[in-house]
Amino acid sequence: MFEYEVKNKIPLLLALSTCPRCIRMKKFLASLDVEVKVVDFDKLSLGEKKEAYRFLQPINPQLSFPTLVIGDMAVVGEDYDGVREVLDL
Amino acid sequence: MMPVEKYHETLKKFAPKQGLILNTDWDVVRPLLEGLLANGDRYGYRSCPCRPAIGTMEKDKDIICPCDYAKPDIEEYGACYCWLYVSQDWNEGKTEHVQIPERRPIEKILDF
Numbered sequence: 001m002f003e004y005e006v007k008n009k010i011p012l013l014l015a016l017s018t019c020p021r022c023i024r025m026k027k028f029l030a031s032l033d034v035e036v037k038v039v040d041f042d043k044l045s046l047g048e049k050k051e052a053y054r055f056l057q058p059i060n061p062q063l064s065f066p067t068l069v070i071g072d073m074a075v076v077g078e079d080y081d082g083v084r085e086v087l088d089l
Numbered sequence: 090m091m092p093v094e095k096y097h098e099t100l101k102k103f104a105p106k107q108g109l110i111l112n113t114d115w116d117v118v119r120p121l122l123e124g125l126l127a128n129g130d131r132y133g134y135r136s137c138p139c140r141p142a143i144g145t146m147e148k149d150k151d152i153i154c155p156c157d158y159a160k161p162d163i164e165e166y167g168a169c170y171c172w173l174y175v176s177q178d179w180n181e182g183k184t185e186h187v188q189i190p191e192r193r194p195i196e197k198i199l200d201f
Contacts (some may be wrong), residue, residue: 004109013188016124016138016139016140016141017127018123018125018127018128018138018139019123019124019138019139019171020120020121020138020139020171021139022139023120032123041141042141042142046143046201049141049143049201050201053198055107061195062190062191062195062199063195063199064191066142077188078188080188
């Protein structure tokens with residue numbers, strides 16, 4: 001899961017559709033001129049959720065949202081400075 | 090869906106009875122209440138909007154709002170995980186508004 005995004009270093013935002021922090025992070029990313037793949041974890045099937053957790057756990061052992069993954073780097077939570085840093089903005 | 094303002098009024102009445110203090114920052118509270126109402130509509134219970142629910146009461150009961158972790162988080166950090174319920178000091182700006190680490194055990198998160 002998400003091999004394409006990781007391999008091509010496409011920013012991947014794992015979020016929840018109901019979480020205000022995630023909603024703010026989506027708006028922030030939308031304001032940047034970069035391609036971002038957004039996945040609302042809560043809208044995945046149970047099988048996809050298990051798979052997404054297997055992907056997320058080594059990156060963010062708390063399994064919290066939002067988590068932004070870019071290649072082998074990740075920004076956990078509402079850390080806008082961290083996002084600017086990993087996106088080199 | 091119940092209007093968010095009506096839900097807010099209800100919580101304002103019930104929070105003190107549960108020994109809880111609602112966050113007074115409407116910009117924080119409003120989207121949380123919208124998330125809680127959305128979860129209520131899709132799951133039948135209002136689980137934490139900042140945590141992924143599985144959709145069965147048995148698995149999600151510890152994260153039905155107010156969650157089992159709210160009181161220890163308020164005691165330690167001044168707010169629950171999503172910031173809906175807080176301490177008086179938090180509301181008065183006397184404590185730093187930090188991101189709350191996940192207290193829910195990983196085994197519970199992965200148990201589905």
